[in-house]
Amino acid sequence: MAALDLFGRRWVLRIVWELRDGPLGFRPLQQRCDGMSSSVLQQRLTELQESLLVERDEAGAYRLTRLGVEARDELRGLTRWSERWATALEQDTAAEGGES
Template sequence: MAALDLFGRRWSLRVLWELRHEPLGFRLLQQRCDGMSSSVLRQRLTELQEARLAERLSDGSYALTALGQDAHQALRPLTEWSRRWAAELELGP
């Protein structure tokens, strides 16, 4: 349940999503997250680091850890479903 609590917090999944391919600096990550407030982004990054899903690299950028990559892989079926769902919504009744 702790994972669901973490993933259920606003922006947590978005931060994981944005870090899925490459490390990102704070400002670029904030831009990719539609300009979320810096205080919220810092909080989410702290939570993800405490959960060992993300880490801050020596250059100051943020990246997913091996556990974070595992979490991303675990969420892939949800991503696939959401694409089908969005397509169905566009088709209408």
């Protein structure tokens, strides 16, 4: 349940997702996260570092650890499912609109 508690915190999934392609510095990561406050980003990054999902590289950028990469890979399945879900919702909405 600890993983669900962590991933259920606001912005955690977004941070992991934004780090999916490689390391990012604090400011670029903040910009990719729609400019979330620096205090919240710092708090979430600290939590992710303590959870061994994120680390800082020698240049000071944040990157996923091996465990973080595994989490990212698992999230891709959720992303595929969410795309199917969005399509189903769109089709249902279109069908309801056509019945009027």
